[in-house]
Amino acid sequence: MTAPQQAFAAQPDSFGLMLGRYAGLLALSALPLVLLWSNPYWVNILAYTYLFAALAAAWNIIGGFGGQFSLGHGVFFAIGAYAVARLYLDLGLTPWLAIFPAAALATVVALLVSWPTFRLRGPFFAIATMAINEACFALANYSDRVTGGPRGILIPFRAAFANMIFIERWKYALLMFAFMSIVVLITVALRRGRLGHYLLAVRADEDAARAAGIDVLKVKLQGMALSALLTGIGGGLFAMYVRVLDPPSLFSLPDIGVKFALISLIGGIGTIIGPVIGALLIVPLENFLRGALGGDIPGGHLIILGAVLVVASLFLKRGVVGAVLVITRRIRQRGRR
Amino acid sequence: MEPFLNILISGILLGGIYSLVSIGLNLIFGVVRIVNFAQGELVMLAMYATFFCFAKFGIGPYYAVFLVAPLMFVVGLAVQRLVLQPLQNEPMMQIFATFGLLILFENSVLAITRGEGYSLTGSYSSVVIDVFGLKASMTRVIVFIAASAIALGLMLFLSRTMAGKAIRAVIQDRQSARLMGINVERTYLLTFGLGSALAGVAGALLAPIYTLSPYIGGNFILPAFAVVVLGGLGSVPGAYLGGLAVGLMEGFAGYYVDPVLKQAIWFIIFVVVLVVRPSGLMGQAGAEEVGLREQT
Numbered sequence: 177m178t179a180p181q182q183a184f185a186a187q188p189d190s191f192g193l194m195l196g197r198y199a200g201l202l203a204l205s206a207l208p209l210v211l212l213w214s215n216p217y218w219v220n221i222l223a224y225t226y227l228f229a230a231l232a233a234a235w236n237i238i239g240g241f242g243g244q245f246s247l248g249h250g251v252f253f254a255i256g257a258y259a260v261a262r263l264y265l266d267l268g269l270t271p272w273l274a275i276f277p278a279a280a281l282a283t284v285v286a287l288l289v290s291w292p293t294f295r296l297r298g299p300f301f302a303i304a305t306m307a308i309n310e311a312c313f314a315l316a317n318y319s320d321r322v323t324g325g326p327r328g329i330l331i332p333f334r335a336a337f338a339n340m341i342f343i344e345r346w347k348y349a350l351l352m353f354a355f356m357s358i359v360v361l362i363t364v365a366l367r368r369g370r371l372g373h374y375l376l377a378v379r380a381d382e383d384a385a386r387a388a389g390i391d392v393l394k395v396k397l398q399g400m401a402l403s404a405l406l407t408g409i410g411g412g413l414f415a416m417y418v419r420v421l422d423p424p425s426l427f428s429l430p431d432i433g434v435k436f437a438l439i440s441l442i443g444g445i446g447t448i449i450g451p452v453i454g455a456l457l458i459v460p461l462e463n464f465l466r467g468a469l470g471g472d473i474p475g476g477h478l479i480i481l482g483a484v485l486v487v488a489s490l491f492l493k494r495g496v497v498g499a500v501l502v503i504t505r506r507i508r509q510r511g512r513r
Numbered sequence: 514m515e516p517f518l519n520i521l522i523s524g525i526l527l528g529g530i531y532s533l534v535s536i537g538l539n540l541i542f543g544v545v546r547i548v549n550f551a552q553g554e555l556v557m558l559a560m561y562a563t564f565f566c567f568a569k570f571g572i573g574p575y576y577a578v579f580l581v582a583p584l585m586f587v588v589g590l591a592v593q594r595l596v597l598q599p600l601q602n603e604p605m606m607q608i609f610a611t612f613g614l615l616i617l618f619e620n621s622v623l624a625i626t627r628g629e630g631y632s633l634t635g636s637y638s639s640v641v642i643d644v645f646g647l648k649a650s651m652t653r654v655i656v657f658i659a660a661s662a663i664a665l666g667l668m669l670f671l672s673r674t675m676a677g678k679a680i681r682a683v684i685q686d687r688q689s690a691r692l693m694g695i696n697v698e699r700t701y702l703l704t705f706g707l708g709s710a711l712a713g714v715a716g717a718l719l720a721p722i723y724t725l726s727p728y729i730g731g732n733f734i735l736p737a738f739a740v741v742v743l744g745g746l747g748s749v750p751g752a753y754l755g756g757l758a759v760g761l762m763e764g765f766a767g768y769y770v771d772p773v774l775k776q777a778i779w780f781i782i783f784v785v786v787l788v789v790r791p792s793g794l795m796g797q798a799g800a801e802e803v804g805l806r807e808q809t
Binding site for chain 1: 547548596599600603604605606607608609610612613614615616617618619620621623624627628727735738739742771773774775776777779780783784787
């Protein structure tokens with residue numbers, strides 16, 4: 177887990193240079209959208225890809241930098257989605273504004289449930305957050321009036337800019353791309369700032385961080401708040417994009433909560449651009465597999481996804497970013513010789 | 514009074530199911546220090562193996578258990594040796610790996626069975642024991658008896674045999690155990706195999722009770738986690754009594770509140786225990802603080 181850090185530490189770039197580099201990488205990730213502009217099938221997949229890249233990057237703030245392995249981010253995602261849907265349907269509030277109270281609500285809930293669970297470390301924390309996810313799943317099924325119960329909520333299709341509902345799919349893709357860019361740039365600032373360094377210290381050694389005078393609980397809560405805020409916004413965008421919200425799909429562990437972590441793992445946990453790379457690989461692959469296997473083998477794409485998860489945890493612990501860094505370092509060393 | 518007693522009985526019998534599933538999970542948890550998210554799926558695999566024995570060869574579940582448990586022991590050995598041993602000091606990757614196994618097992622069974630639900634019905638599945646108007650189904654009573662016997666047997670095994678003492682030494686201190694000449698890796702293998710074999714026993718005995726589905730593991734894993742937190746890390750009697758307690762709480766909450774909210778009940782158990790007594794009722798104090806952090 178130290179390789180990417182060392183690599184960053186070896187290059188004490190200015191903030192501007194770092195920002196420029198990530199802006200360049202983001203521009204590169206927009207390339208498939210430019211190339212496939214006119215193909216609605218692929219533009220649809222790309223919208224998903226960018227959204228999940230943003231969500232994985234949000235998870236990565238507390239899960240990657242902070243080392244707190246949350247499986248409960250589906251809760252904040254679902255809160256964002258339900259809150260935007262309710263504000264839009266009941267009060268007629270435009271989703272552009274509704275995402276802010278929705279994200280605030282997700283943050284408050286995140287702080288309330290994290291305060292007791294942050295006493296726990298490592299896998300105990302993961303179990304507790306998984307339990308939170310399942311408990312909220314049960315509550316969402318139970319409270320008909322807010323969530324529509326097991327039937328879910330259907331947001332009618334009324335295309336308008338103010339409604340955040342578009343006929344052209346590329347507008348969604350562009351929206352998700354913008355959201356992803358914002359999340360990535362926030363991560364860059366975080367990584368450079370005080371909180372980012374505190375989070376890394378907590379991940380490396382909680383006791384040493386405490387001994388060094390860091391208020392560990394406060395740092396974890398701040399990281400979680402930022403992560404949940406962005407996840408809540410992502411949930412709101414998801415709600416207006418798919419316009420069908422039902423508990424089984426919002427609280428699904430393999431499709432939502434664990435997916436954020438999986439995408440980060442594939443790209444590189446605790447790296448800035450890792451979640452984006454992970455999403456660009458995983459989301460289209462999954463869509464392809466679902467199309468290719470879905471009809472013949474029920475759950476076929478998930479078999480492959482599960483195998484990818486096991487193999488990646490064994491052989492690709494630092495993700496694509498880590499592997500690339502190792503290779504470039506080797507080439508550089510050979511060059512010196 | 515009678516509904517109360519009936520809920521008491523059904524709660525204890527449900528608790529027996531949870532105990533049976535949790536003991537194996539907690540053994541692995543305490544010794545190998547791995548949270549096996551796929552434990553529920555091991556139970557599920559065993560249920561399908563039991564069904565297969567019955568449908569293909571006509572072997573009833575109470576005989577099949579002697580085939581399924583050793584089979585799951587071997588599966589457990591393979592999982593520990595091939596996947597978890599290389600990840601010994603990387604808790605985060607262990608979570609990924611066992612979760613990957615969960616998704617893999619679940620969907621492989623889904624693909625093979627094509628989502629068809631199976632159920633094992635035999636002459637025994639409808640037998641009801643009736644004592645003074647209190648009814649209990651035979652299959653659940655058998656599970657309760659088996660859970661009690663396994664808890665007792667495992668406690669004897671851990672306290673009386675050399676292998677059991679080695680396991681306890683590893684629970685207490687991995688490094689010192691190694692210095693005393695205990696082969697820690699082999700102890701892990703044995704423990705993971707044992708934990709999986711217990712999942713095999715659970716699967717065989719639960720097969721006549723539930724309709725089989727690839728997703729059934731999820732019904733067991735969360736209450737089992739609640740049991741482990743409640744009972745305490747690595748404690749066999751803790752898992753047994755914790756299982757009964759969770760079963761009772763779920764039974765009463767299901768009757769007096771709403772059965773739909775049982776996940777919320779598990780979660781409340783979780784949070785209350787974590788806040789009041791984080792080491793569980795019978796666990797070593799401080800276990801949750803050290804968490805499952807790497808011990809070299």
